Amino acid sequence: MFKIAFIAPDKQLFLQGKKIIRELGLQDKVSLHLARLKRGIRLAKTLEQQGVEVIVCRGGTARVIIESRIRIPVVEIPITGQDLAQVFHEAKRITGLTRPKVAMMAFDNMVYDIEILSTILGIDLTIYHLEKTEDIPAKIEEAATTDVDLIVGGIKTILLAAQKGLRTHLIRSGDFSVRTAFLEAQKILLARKFEKEQAQKFKALAEYSLEGIISIDAKKIVTVFNPAAEKLLKRPSQAIIGQFITDVVPNLDFNVCFLQKQHVIGQTHRLGNLWITLNIAPIIVDDTVTGAIITFQDITHIQELEAKIRNEVLARRFVAKYYLTDIIGASPQIIESKRIAREIAQVEATVLISGASGTGKELFAQSIHNESPRKNGPFVAVNCAALPANLLESELFGYVEGAFTGAIKKGKPGLFEMAHRGTIFLDEISEMDKFAQSRLLRVLQERQVMRLGDNKYIPVDVRIIAATNKNLLELIQDNQFRQDLYYRLKVLTLKLPPLRTRAGDIIRLACHFLHSFNNRHHKHLSLTADAYEYLDGHDWPGNVRELMYFIERLVIIAKEETITAKTIQKYWEDQDYISPAGITDLAPEKHQILSSLAQTNSNITKAAQLLQIDRTTLYRKLRKYKIEVQKTY
Template sequence: MNLLLIAPYENLLETAYLVKNDLNIEFKIEYGNLKDGLEIAKKYKEKGIDVIISRGGTYQLIKENVDIPVVEIKVSPYDILRQFKGLVKNNKKICVAGYKNVIYGCELIGEVFNINIIKTEFCEEEDIPEQIKQAIKSGAEIIIGDAVAINYASNFGIENRLITSGKEAIANAVNEAIRLIEEIKKEKAKTEEIRTILDFIHDGVIAVDKKGKITIYNKMAEKIFRKPSEEVLGKNIEFLIPDTKLYQVMNEKKSQLDALQEIGEIKIATNRVPIIVENEVIGAVATFQEVNTLMKAELKIRKQLLEKGHLAFYRFNDIVHKSEKMSKCIEIAKKYSQLDSTILIFGESGTGKEIFAQSIHNESKRKNGPFVAINCAALPENLLESELFGYAEGAFTGAKKGGKVGLFELAHNGTIFLDEISEMPLSLQSKLLRVMQEKKVMRLGDDKLIPINIRIICATNRDLLKEVNNGNFRQDLFYRINILPLFIPPLRERKEDIIPLAEYFLKKYSKLIGKNILGFTHSAVDYLLSLDYPGNVRELEGIIERACAVCEGKYIDMEDLIFKYFEINQNKIKSQELSIEEQEKNLISKALTESKGNITLAAKLLGIHRTTLWRKIKKYNIDIMTS
């Protein structure tokens, strides 16, 4: 045991050795009274002693001057009473002298035995000789007391008796010290564990007591504030943060979260929380990170998500508009983003349904989670099922080893966007309904249900109620996804958005191809405003991209805008005698011929999305190679 007993008198020293043998416990024993004992305690503290045992004034002195746990060999009224043997019927005046912890309870002995006792309580060692003198002047004939009182009484030649401690008292003190050492070891282990955790987290942590003294200051705090803990611990918080809000947090008993703060040239994001025990504030703790570090971390995470394709990068501010219709639509979408219910976005092809879905995600509480998008019309039924739900190893021929995580699982704690939901086969619609009801997903070929926490946003360019009536869409699923409907108006109903959008695309594509195109001529503006845009914003974007490619001047003219687009529309004009479907099929075939089977280019010529083009090719059974 890393334990030291300091005996203030020789008899206690001898008894301590006897107790040591009886208990069969190894601990150190030294002799030293008052200041001598204090010096011994200081010396052993430097050696790393855990606990000190002593008695009387020596115990008191060590406790007050050495920062180390001290256990007292307690003196009871019975120990004092033993020294009154043979004095009860003696009429001599008795003085009981010593430190309070030694002579406590002596008055009771005087009352019980009707003895005239002079009580002399010591506080400072320098005052003891004078106190003994005063006791003698008051008529004391015998002094009963602790070691220091007896020493001075002997010097004055007065009869004296030492209040001693027996083996039981010493053994009790040793056992108490052993228990204390065990607790200290446990506390050290716990403190070291907490220290390790605090030093390895990415947040800086500072804790203060109720007076504002810094009690915790971790490695990250050292790095951010550029001051070592030796300079900071034990100092008032103002030493580190002159305009600290921690006092306000303690006074108001309220947390302050996500606060921005400037410390010199450093900008930090701070959380401040009061420490409350049994409704009493005993301090406060602040956690913080440098804003630059947070931004870098967010950028890294977003980059990783982007590499996986599970990131929403559009926000409501990115939606270019001027019309009141779009402003109201965005306002409704922002309100929806604060809820967690399923959203169904209605809008024609090219109106920007996915941009709205991404913006809603980035405005929601799930913004730090993944955004997973899939076009239900882009994949055949078997592939769509495995993409959405994943599959177990060996689920089918060609299933990769270890299986595959489905998009619903990848979207956990985030958002999944199901574009063109109307194209989802009926068999998968029932599976989707079950996922929404149970909030669990089962991989193909597996029998385990995996809990998921997702927000679903769907989009369609069709009249879903009509699809329900035609038997192409489940009625129960329709009512399940149509909780928060959002209608995006087509571009022809918000003409005031055409020119702001055109200018946005002009800036984007002229920069992309390295041209310095300044704007549009009046005739180009008039022409852009005259079109109906069946392909909506996507069609307008295609028109401006092509115009930027062919424009040779500083301004885009009408001639630049009608290139190719006019040719295809002329074909539409010549084909009025054909049915709508025949006209559409002919337009697609002509675009595929002109693009030599290039789906992306053909989609741009038609002003529609490539997935929409694929769906129509499949619908009309068009052979790409012969077109």
């Protein structure tokens, strides 16, 4: 498809243009046409509809095409001083006079600086200015009444003057002028291509943007109204484009944009029941505001999008991995704990999980989160004992730039902000200092946080699950824990049973851990019945965590593939907890303790030596079996 059209008003220029097009190698880019004046206008409009982007033409035909308000650029083949010098030289040759009288019929675009040149070359020149093609016959009649020697002009002028019997000469353009015009047309074509690319980018941006986009001109008339704007304002673009912006979005102040040439960011505006936030940016060309771009969004949508981003981005870092089905056990105690956890998960209230270390408090917290409506949000776990008191507050609530020495330059959001629309798990809540407790109490009451060094609150939507392995009531009595915070936390409570009370679960867990660690460490260990019985007889003060770590250690270091009770005693590092002489039955153990005390006259040191355990272990077992020691002398 040709992008450049050459419209020649006469055959001579047509052939001249054809030759130069071939020399420049533009045959596949330029279409050639022979037409002048009004016919040239009709042809130009047809070519525009066919996709031609640049027209090359000359003289009066170029002038009338431009005045027809065609929307594509027209490159005029100029009439240069060299061309006019050639005309004046021919005038002397044709007339045989040293100073001929020449009448030139010309539109304004043909006569730049011609008077000076004619004086230099000795031509008595009279210029007849043409406003429109209809002026040509009258101007020729006027010239004919004078003693003019020669009439020069375009093709129509020459034809009409010749009919009057006047001597004529056609103004021609040299090859240099024609070549220059085609090269200029190529440059314009490239520039238009770039403009079209930019326009298409803006069109794509406007059409597929989630923001409403309105463009207005210098008169504040709407020129662009994108699909998002149609959807938000519930009005079709056909009804809006061409309207004043004040009729579309009333009460907008454009003074900052049009008079001060500044943009407006984050302005809140109400349209009926719709609240929008909008930006207004001026379009400045050569230091003049030629229009403005208005972008806007539904504030409710922004809030929803922000929550979605928080959930999707932050949740990648804060994910709850465990479910209630991952909690192994069939004892009545653990089944009841799982039932309560499932009920707790369905409501939004704060939860306090209590239990000894290693009973699975975080496992239950993650499971509650994954069973709850917040399961798609982040799960943020914080060990309050692992962070120093001076860092715990900044980690929980965040800080702004310059809040303290060593703070990140741009500040940092706290873990409560990161848990927005999700769950925050505060493990070992008893280790939180009194000041952090008071700030946590405010979060529970107000559901908003303030970063360190800031003066404004940030609303958060977060569920709190706290956990403790200490008796908080005792800490309250010792003035180490706030009573009002305690009652805020214990809205829902879940007390986890120690492993020693979970009938049959020690063997189930040991079997599970053995299978898991065999796979992980590429081993093939198996436990005999007496080995399982031995493990089941231990009271496991470290609960499930202690059992898990022991099984892993056993899988790694044991050289035997079949593990018996005796093998377990061999590899057990915590000798304090081994039953003496391999006894696994608790009743015989109590009997041996009583026997040892009797033999040693209740001397704790000697009795411990006899039992091959240390004094502290013996004291623990005395409390366990409720044995009172009465010394005899």
